[in-house]
Amino acid sequence: MLAIHFDADVNPVTQDYVCHQLKEAAKHYDAAVIVLNTPGGLLQSKDKIVLCELSSKVPVLVWVGPNGSFAGSAGVWLAQAADYLAMAPETNIGSSTPIDSSGGNIGSDLRRKLINHEAASLRALADSHGRNPRWADRAVRFATNATAKEAKHLNVIDAIAPTLPALLQHADGVKTKPRGFVLHLGGADIHDVHPSFFTRLLNTLIDPNILTLLFLAGLAGIGFEIFHPGVVLPGALGLVALITALFGFSVLPVSWAGVILLLAGVALLVADVHVASHGALTVAGLVALAVGAIMLFQNAPAPYHTSKPLVITIAVVLGALWAFAVGKAWQVRHKPVEVAPELIAGATGEVRGDGFVFVNGELWEARSAGGEQLRPGERVRVESLNGLVLTVRPEAKA
Numbered sequence: 001m002l003a004i005h006f007d008a009d010v011n012p013v014t015q016d017y018v019c020h021q022l023k024e025a026a027k028h029y030d031a032a033v034i035v036l037n038t039p040g041g042l043l044q045s046k047d048k049i050v051l052c053e054l055s056s057k058v059p060v061l062v063w064v065g066p067n068g069s070f071a072g073s074a075g076v077w078l079a080q081a082a083d084y085l086a087m088a089p090e091t092n093i094g095s096s097t098p099i100d101s102s103g104g105n106i107g108s109d110l111r112r113k114l115i116n117h118e119a120a121s122l123r124a125l126a127d128s129h130g131r132n133p134r135w136a137d138r139a140v141r142f143a144t145n146a147t148a149k150e151a152k153h154l155n156v157i158d159a160i161a162p163t164l165p166a167l168l169q170h171a172d173g174v175k176t177k178p179r180g181f182v183l184h185l186g187g188a189d190i191h192d193v194h195p196s197f198f199t200r201l202l203n204t205l206i207d208p209n210i211l212t213l214l215f216l217a218g219l220a221g222i223g224f225e226i227f228h229p230g231v232v233l234p235g236a237l238g239l240v241a242l243i244t245a246l247f248g249f250s251v252l253p254v255s256w257a258g259v260i261l262l263l264a265g266v267a268l269l270v271a272d273v274h275v276a277s278h279g280a281l282t283v284a285g286l287v288a289l290a291v292g293a294i295m296l297f298q299n300a301p302a303p304y305h306t307s308k309p310l311v312i313t314i315a316v317v318l319g320a321l322w323a324f325a326v327g328k329a330w331q332v333r334h335k336p337v338e339v340a341p342e343l344i345a346g347a348t349g350e351v352r353g354d355g356f357v358f359v360n361g362e363l364w365e366a367r368s369a370g371g372e373q374l375r376p377g378e379r380v381r382v383e384s385l386n387g388l389v390l391t392v393r394p395e396a397k398a
Contacts, residue, residue, distance in 0.1 A: 001188045002029040003164060008195065010041030010049065010074040012251045013202045017195050019052040026057040031185060033061040033164065034082070040073020042253075043098065043118075050125070053081040059181040063167050064091045064148075064157075072096070076139055079157075080125040083176035084183065086159040086167045087148035093156065094145030096122065115140060130177040132156050164190055202247075208297040208306045211248035213314070216289075218242025219266050252297055261292025282323065290315040344385050348395065351378045357392060366390040 002025040008014045018034065025032035034053075040046075053060045062079045064071045065088030071079045076096045079085050087093065098114050119140040126136040132155040138144040151157045158174075161167035165187075172186035195203070204210070221238015225231060249259070268285030275281060293311045349359030353376040357366040368374055369383050369391050380392040 001168065001185060001190050002032045003035055003190050003192045004032060005035045005192060005194045006078075007035075007037045007069075008203055010038055010045050010078070011203070011206060012042070012045050013199060013206060014041075014195070015045040015048050017199050018049050021193055022052050022056050022060065029058060029191070030188070031059045031061060031183065032056065033063055033167065033190075034078065035066075035164070036062050036064050036071050036075060036078060037069035038071065038073075038075040038078070040075055040096075043074065046074035046077050050077050050081045053078070059083040059176055059179070059183060061086070061167065061171060063161060063164060064088060064093060065161070065164075067091060067162075076136075077122060077125065080122060080129065080131065080136060083129070083179060083181055084159075084171045084174060085129075085131070085157045086161040086170060087151060087157050089148050089160055089162055092145050092147050093151055094139045095143045096139040097141070097143040126156075128178045130155075131158075205244060206248045206251050208248075208252065209310050211245050211252070212293045212296060212306055212311075214241045214248070215245035215262065216266075216314075218245055219263075223266070223270065255295050255298050258292045258295035258298070261288045261295065265289035265292060279323070282319065286315045286319045289318070344382055344390070347382045349380055349382065349392070351376050351380060357390060359390065364388070364390045366392045369393045 002021065004018060004021045004025070006014065006018060022032055060082055061084040062071075062082035063086050064075075064079060065086075067088045067090035069088065069091045071087075071091070071093040072095045074096075076093060079093060096118070098111075098118055119137050122136040122140055123133040127133040135144065135146070135154050135156050146154060146156055148157070148160050152160050159167065159170040161170050168185040168188055168190075171183045174183045175181070176183065205214075218238045218241035221234040221236075221241060223238075225235025225238065228234075265285045265288030268281045268288060272279070272281035272285065290311050293306050293314070294308060297305050344359065347359050349357045349364075351357050351366075351374045352363065355365055355367070355374070356363050357374070357380055358364075359382060365388060366374065366380070367389060370393065372394070374380065374392070374394075379395045381395050382390050382392050384391045
């Protein structure tokens with residue numbers, strides 16, 4: 001028996017983890033049990049995990065446990081798709097009403113369509129597995145919940161089991177519906193499997209707030225490398241951050257209008273460094289960044305939307321830093337020219353060949369005041385500056 005521990009949101013990362021482990025169970029084990037504790041997640045990922053359960057070549061059991069666990073929202077579908085479903089005594093199941101990205105109700109027309117569809121699919125799963133379709137319908141339409149004891153009484157689950165070995169004893173000899181597996185699991189060895197470090201890392205990285213920060217950091221790093229070629233590290237780190245953010249965008253439902261607004265915001269901030277807009281472009285860029293970040297995951301369900309306080313904080317901090325940077329750039333532009341004839345005249349340098357001399361840490365094109373040839377390594381003194389060409393004279397030797 002393979003025990004697949006699932007203590008996370010339902011999303012494409014955990015979907016791949018569960019489906020992969022179910023395939024492994026079909027190759028090497030007589031059955032699989034999903035140890036479930038989830039608040040729910042994405043509908044698309046939920047549907048794919050359910051398909052993996054229903055198409056598994058070995059029986060799939062679900063145990064909502066240990067005590068304190070919860071099968072909520074999308075997790076109810078994962079539970080009802082099981083060939084055998086049990087709960088630990090101090091657990092609950094339910095609250096399956098779809099909600100929008102802000103955690104609120106969906107608009108009336110779309111709400112009716114979505115709830116009718118989801119209610120029908122959950123009813124079908126419960127009914128085909130010999131469980132209570134009425135409760136399944138209420139879980140979707142009215143966000144009904146049930147404790148383990150209530151769920152057993154209402155025929156929402158098949159058994160109450162305090163531990164996994166107890167679950168196997170309860171299930172031993174049972175013939176499942178609708179696939180007709182006869183379970184012989186009493187005393188079976190249990191092999192536990194948990195999400196790998198890489199799976200946990202990916203599951204962390206698809207947090208919308210982290211993805212937004214990674215996207216902006218990636219743009220900043222690559223932009224720094226473009227304007228300061230050769231530094232390498234900011235560009236390399238920016239590329240890694242941008243690729244990671246794009247991975248997250250491919251996993252979660254992204255609003256491309258939000259992406260465009262983020263790009264437009266960055267472009268406006270850069271433009272304000274080169275255009276005298278008196279800060280107007282910076283303000284417009286910050287507004288575009290804030291609105292774009294909020295819109296970025298507006299199509300995702302409740303756990304997967306960007307934190308507005310975080311977005312506002314980022315906008316304020318970025319605005320302060322950008323105002324400081326633009327102010328410094330303006331000061332540099334209006335700083336008096338320091339390389340003037342009267343400042344460089346009298347300086348000494350060294351001839352470097354091909355008509356160039358090294359003076360004050362810079363290479364200058366030069367010509368001799370007397371027309372003599374300048375020899376590499378020779379020390380010279382600047383007499384005057386004409387455009388960008390120095391007039392020099394070899395220093396008298398002692």
